[in-house]
Amino acid sequence: MSSVLASGLLCGLWAFIAPFIGLLTWAGFAGCTTFFAIGNSGVTGLVKAMLCNITGFGCGLLIIWLSNIIAIPQSAAIFSGIVTSLMCLIGKLKMINYVPGIFIGCFSTFAANGNWLVLLFSLLSGVVLGYLCSQLAKEFSNWHVKRTEKRHNLT
Known part of the structure; x- marks a missing residue:
């Protein structure tokens, strides 16, 4: 329940906030999803x-x-295929x-x-958002445990 509350x-x-500071809301959620x-x-x-x-x-x-x-017919499809293979290969690296x-x-x-610079900041802000959601969920959970223990100690 604490993760639901924190994430929400x-x-x-x-x-x-994202639109007010010029970031892409959807891209932030994409970064959050990755996290x-x-x-x-x-x-x-x-x-x-x-x-x-x-x-x-x-x-x-x-x-x-x-x-x-490289102006050849279907270049986007060709390079998408080549780079997709590259992404799968470099995805073998530990980090x-x-x-x-x-x-x-x-x-x-x-x-x-x-709008690539804004995208990059939005994605990375979204990853931080995910991290903050998980940290806040832990804090909510710790608070609930302490509150429950205190209530049991009073009875």
Whole structure:
């Protein structure tokens, strides 16, 4: 229950604040998703999610760049296939071995319509959002345990 409350509170706050500070709400949720999907709610998960999203972001830019400079029919499809294979291979590296997180960074790059710097900050802010949700959930849980123990000690 504490994770539900923490996530609802912080994600609602993110959805309210992100547009005011010029960030992409949806991309923040994509970064947050990467953090939670990795399954490690600590700093290691935070770093891994960021590295996966950054790697995917770079792969998306690579596909776009190659497609623009090498003018052949279906270049976007060809380079998407080649770079997808690359993403799967580099996903074998320990600190970026969550391939879906790499894909999230990549497909988000296509969806950003050239607003790449804002996208990168939004993705990384979303990863931090996920981390903060998990930390706040722990705090809520600790508070509840202490409150319950105090109530039992009074009876």
